[in-house]
Amino acid sequence: MVFTIQVNNKKIRAEKGETILSALNRNGIIIPTLCRMKDFTPTGACRMCVVEVEGRDRLVTACSQPVEEWMKIKTHSPRVITARKTIVELLLSNHPDDCLYCDRNLDCELQRLAEELNISERRIRSKKIKPRLDQSSPAIVRELSKCILCGRCIRVCEEIITSTSIDFINKGKSTHVGPAMDRDFNFSSCIHCGQCVVVCPTAALHEKHNITEVQEYLNKPEILKVIQYSPLVPVGIAEELGIRYNRDFDRIINSVLRKIGFDKVFNTGTGTDICISELTDQLMERIENKADKPLYITACPAWVKYAEQFMPSVIPDLSTIKSPQQITGVLIKTLVAGQSAVKPEKIFSVSVTPCTAMKFEARRDGMMRKGISDVDAVLTIRELARLIRLYGIDVTNADQEPADEPMEGRSSVSAIAEVSGGLAEGVIRSAWFRISKTEAERQLFKKLRSGNSFREASFSIGEIEINVAVVDGLKGLEKLKASQAAGKRYDLIEVMTCPGGCINGAGLTFNGSKDEKKSRAKMIYQADESDAVSLPCKSPVLRNLYEKLIKENKEISDKKIFYTHFEKRNVLL
Amino acid sequence: MYYISMVLMSTKIDLILKKYKPGRREDLIPMLQEIQDDSGYLSEEAIIRAGSFVGLSTTKIYGLATFYDQFRFLPAGKVQIKICNGTSCFLNGSQYVINKIMEETGLDPGQTGRDGIFSYEIETCMGGCNHGPVISVNGEYHTHIKADQLPELIKKLRYIIENE
Numbered sequence: 055m056v057f058t059i060q061v062n063n064k065k066i067r068a069e070k071g072e073t074i075l076s077a078l079n080r081n082g083i084i085i086p087t088l089c090r091m092k093d094f095t096p097t098g099a100c101r102m103c104v105v106e107v108e109g110r111d112r113l114v115t116a117c118s119q120p121v122e123e124w125m126k127i128k129t130h131s132p133r134v135i136t137a138r139k140t141i142v143e144l145l146l147s148n149h150p151d152d153c154l155y156c157d158r159n160l161d162c163e164l165q166r167l168a169e170e171l172n173i174s175e176r177r178i179r180s181k182k183i184k185p186r187l188d189q190s191s192p193a194i195v196r197e198l199s200k201c202i203l204c205g206r207c208i209r210v211c212e213e214i215i216t217s218t219s220i221d222f223i224n225k226g227k228s229t230h231v232g233p234a235m236d237r238d239f240n241f242s243s244c245i246h247c248g249q250c251v252v253v254c255p256t257a258a259l260h261e262k263h264n265i266t267e268v269q270e271y272l273n274k275p276e277i278l279k280v281i282q283y284s285p286l287v288p289v290g291i292a293e294e295l296g297i298r299y300n301r302d303f304d305r306i307i308n309s310v311l312r313k314i315g316f317d318k319v320f321n322t323g324t325g326t327d328i329c330i331s332e333l334t335d336q337l338m339e340r341i342e343n344k345a346d347k348p349l350y351i352t353a354c355p356a357w358v359k360y361a362e363q364f365m366p367s368v369i370p371d372l373s374t375i376k377s378p379q380q381i382t383g384v385l386i387k388t389l390v391a392g393q394s395a396v397k398p399e400k401i402f403s404v405s406v407t408p409c410t411a412m413k414f415e416a417r418r419d420g421m422m423r424k425g426i427s428d429v430d431a432v433l434t435i436r437e438l439a440r441l442i443r444l445y446g447i448d449v450t451n452a453d454q455e456p457a458d459e460p461m462e463g464r465s466s467v468s469a470i471a472e473v474s475g476g477l478a479e480g481v482i483r484s485a486w487f488r489i490s491k492t493e494a495e496r497q498l499f500k501k502l503r504s505g506n507s508f509r510e511a512s513f514s515i516g517e518i519e520i521n522v523a524v525v526d527g528l529k530g531l532e533k534l535k536a537s538q539a540a541g542k543r544y545d546l547i548e549v550m551t552c553p554g555g556c557i558n559g560a561g562l563t564f565n566g567s568k569d570e571k572k573s574r575a576k577m578i579y580q581a582d583e584s585d586a587v588s589l590p591c592k593s594p595v596l597r598n599l600y601e602k603l604i605k606e607n608k609e610i611s612d613k614k615i616f617y618t619h620f621e622k623r624n625v626l627l
Numbered sequence: 628m629y630y631i632s633m634v635l636m637s638t639k640i641d642l643i644l645k646k647y648k649p650g651r652r653e654d655l656i657p658m659l660q661e662i663q664d665d666s667g668y669l670s671e672e673a674i675i676r677a678g679s680f681v682g683l684s685t686t687k688i689y690g691l692a693t694f695y696d697q698f699r700f701l702p703a704g705k706v707q708i709k710i711c712n713g714t715s716c717f718l719n720g721s722q723y724v725i726n727k728i729m730e731e732t733g734l735d736p737g738q739t740g741r742d743g744i745f746s747y748e749i750e751t752c753m754g755g756c757n758h759g760p761v762i763s764v765n766g767e768y769h770t771h772i773k774a775d776q777l778p779e780l781i782k783k784l785r786y787i788i789e790n791e
Contacts, residue, residue: 218683221690234685235671235700236693243684626675626685 060126074116074127075103083129086138086167088255089204090117094213100204102167104137105129113137139171145202147178149256150185156200156257161564163255164202186230191239193246193262193413198230201258207231207250214527214553217360219244231258234626243363243625247356247551248410248560261410261560264431265441271402271431272315278396281316282382282461283307283406283438285323285469286556289574290408290435294563295442295449299577305454312455314445318390321457322405323464325382326471326480327590328599329353332375332616333477334484337546341518348523348544351477353377355415356551358620360528366622374617376428378471379405379412380421382461383428384615389460389603398426405429406438408472408559411551420618434561460603463595466585473575474526474555475502475509478548480590482513482520487589489515496583503579507553508533510544520545527553639665640676650682659692668699696750704739704746706784709763713752716759723774724760725749731781744788745781 055070061083068077073096078085089100096118104113108126113134128134146168153159188196205222208231212218219242223232233242251259271277288307292299311319337349350372352358361368376384383405387398405412415421416429433441442449456462467483470476479499486494494513501511502522507530510523521544525534528551538544552558557574587593605611643661647654655677662673669692678688692698710728712721729735732745739746755761758770764784 218686221686222694223690224693234689235674236689243686626671627678 057123059121059123062127062129068121070121072121074105074114074119074121074125077121078105078116078127078129085116085129086170087117088163088167088202089206091206091209091253094209097205097209101141102138104134106131106134135171139173142167142171142173143176143178146173146176147180148183149202150182150199157260157263158257158564162257188232188238189262190241191244191246191262191414192417193410194239194244194248194251195260195262196232196239197258197260198232200256201231202256203229203231204255205231206253206255207259210249210253214529215245215247215249215551216528216531217243217245217247217364220250237626241625243627245356245359245363245551246411246414249552251410251560252558252564261434261437262413263437264413264433265437265444268402268404268431268433268441269444274402276400278318278391278394278401279316279404280318280320280386280390280401281311281404281406282320282322282325282379282386283311284379284408284472284556285321285326285464285578286408286472286559286562286574287406287435287438289577290562291439291442291449293570294436294439297450301581302454303449305456306449306452308457309453309455310442310447310449313447313452314441316404318386318394318458320382320386320390320461321464322378322382322407323468324461324593324595324599325378325380325385326353326468326477327465327593327596328381328385328616329375329378330467330471330477330480330484330590331596331600332613333373333481334488336373336375337481337485337520338488341520341545346543347371348547349373351481351546351548352620353471353477354411354550355409355418356411357528357549359411359414359623360551361549362620362623363625363627365531369620369622372620374619376421376616376618377412377415378468379407379432380415380428380618381616383416383421384610385461385599387423387426387428388610388615389599389607392607393460402430403428404431404433406433406435408435408556408561409552410434410560418618423615436561436563439563460599461595463587463593465587465590465593465596466582467589469578470582472556473503473578474550474553475499475504475524475548476555476578478502478522478524478546481546482522484589484591485520486513486515487591489518493588504575506530508537510537510542523547524550526550526555636666636670637672637676640673644676644680647680649680652681652683655681655683655688655691656695659688659698663698667703668701670700696748699737699746699748701737701739701746702743704744705788706745707765708745708747709750709753710747711751711753711755711759711761712749713756713759715756716752716761719759720774721760724762724772724777727774727777728781731778744785 056067058065059068066081075085085103088102089097098115098118103116105116106128107114183199186198208220211220219233220231222229223236251261272279288303289299292303308319340349350368352372383403386403391398391401413432416432421428467480471480479502483494502509502524507527508525512519512521523534523544525531557571590596647658658677663669674688675685678685710725728747734740736749753761760772762769762772
């Protein structure tokens with residue numbers, strides 16, 4: 055039912071059942087919010103979105119109050135503005151004054167609110183929060199003094215990721231956010247997905263930076279500096295630097311990385327291609343053996359940790375293939391080292407990903423051989439953008455260059471793997487090609503591509519039927535479990551921790567709107583339609599790797615190096 | 628010895644949990660209270676057990692338990708002192724009492740000394756508002772406490788415990 059309400063002496067249309075805030079936003083009235091997150095149940099905790107409703111003594115939170123027909127609302131009356139201003143002033147009263155040195159400087163919601171509300175002096179002073187810095191996790195840093203207790207991280211962790219690793223501890227002025235028993239992150243059930251970092255309005259939670267380490271190695275002439283970047287990096291860098299992305303940027307990024315000082319530039323997509331091929335092998339083998347248990351894809355390190363902690367029963371069914379980043383890392387430390395005649399320990403291998411969990415994965419057990427880690431440092435896309443700015447590189451004026459051999463190209467399917475459902479699609483398409491020698495129509499995969507957090511589809515290739523399930527945002531696991539409990543059998547299950555897959559990863563730009571995220575997916579799908587090399591098995595790069603380079607290298611010819619092991623983790627759940 | 632006491636504790640927790648139905652969140656607080664009454668504090672194991680029993684993560688249970696003053700996470704001392712810091716007692720100078728106890732025992736609220744003799748907590752109101760400041764020692768109330776009475780009281784209590 056649509057009716058009109060009066061806002062600031064003007065009539066606007068509102069729908070029954072929606073909140074005041076959504077009615078206002080639809081009509082072009084902006085109300086500042088802080089604790090609100092789209093698609094979550096409103097809590098009305100921060101009181102930033104208060105408005106004046108005639109006939110009510112108290113100010114009303116627009117984010118949680120349903121709109122009603124009789125309402126006469128004032129959104130920017132003096133009373134409302136004073137209230138909002140006081141709230142921000144109170145939040146700032148115990149906030150550290152180190153904006154200049156802060157990780158989120160110029161990109162901080164609290165800073166923006168203070169600026170919007172024209173706060174130019176410290177009116178309310180109170181005791182600063184005792185600084186506590188938790189750097190124990192390889193991926194996420196917790197700075198408690200910067201926390202404004204909005205509770206967004208807690209809600210994401212509980213409602214989307216379902217790992218519930220953090221909660222409010224204590225009460226009153228000693229309230230803080232932390233894992234069970236107030237321990238540090240590395241002892242907690244945190245899976246390092248970084249979704250809390252994405253929603254944190256300040257720098258209370260941010261990724262652990264590896265920039266200094268990378269810089270240090272960039273200055274060492276005797277070291278071979280190697281970098282690999284995930285297919286999403288060109289898009290992410292363009293977004294972060296505020297320029298328009300087009301396909302040329304995929305090649306520009308290579309020259310940009312070389313200008314920073316990297317000797318070799320590779321595309322992680324090649325690793326994804328290998329990952330897809332190996333997965334296809336495993337899947338075909340399972341189907342031939344008529345295995346009745348599903349194969350879980352393990353490309354998402356956060357999901358792997360989740361499974362190790364919460365679902366130890368599926369560990370035997372996890373595909374033991376390393377993630378694309380680690381596969382590329384392994385090839386760098388073996389093949390590339392051999393080709394360039396340097397010892398693996400003289401190679402510094404950096405990876406750029408849209409993910410924070412990859413930082414954790416690079417430090418995992420089993421991602422190291424003879425004391426040499428597969429990947430030495432992992433940068434998020436935000437960190438790479440910083441590095442680009444630091445070295446003063448004009449990306450709009452850079453040349454187009456190819457990546458280095460032997461991992462210079464990728465199939466378009468490997469880019470789809472960045473979107474949830476993409477890896478499963480890649481595996482099925484590869485299997486389809488192997489069995490029927492023709493390419494599967496892309497229309498068939500519509501069911502896997504978008505929808506809610508749990509999707510399923512079944513594909514019949516010749517006489518074989520393959521049931522596929524896709525989960526993104528770990529809350530979809532519940533539906534998966536329910537479906538499995540009801541007797542549904544799956545052959546292949548892809549789980550991505552971040553909602554929407556890697557395109558929503560924690561290493562991407564913070565202020566990405568929902569449209570931008572959609573366009574990330576759209577660009578990847580469009581590229582898939584037009585690219586010549588659509589499948590890993592068609593990629594000349596991969597053929598060269600598999601038929602020549604990997605076969606000839608004794609160290610890796612048995613492909614064991616692409617596999618790892620997973621085991622149950624003992625953490626406080 | 629340590630191992631035996633651990634086993635004893637876990638069976639005790641099991642006995643308490645048996646009284647409840649699994650998976651009911653509303654039973655959580657009474658359950659935790661009962662465990663605390665029994666063993667004097669909420670051990671990590673108790674929190675994990677209670678969590679898996681009602682189907683909540685340890686993080687949530689810990690977050691909830693730290694919200695309430697009544698729960699403690701370290702074993703209490705043999706002498707458990709509670710100091711009222713309600714409005715009335717505060718006006719009558721409970722802050723001096725708290726500072727003195729802190730000085731005498733060398734502990735922060737909620738901590739237990741290494742010798743295991745003392746532990747103290749600050750409560751918000753104990754209902755003796757016209758007799759403030761009020762403290763309770765192992766459930767026995769002392770009214771109109773002044774800071775300079777405390778050294779002697781603590782000395783006496785320590786003597787009693789040490790020569791028991």
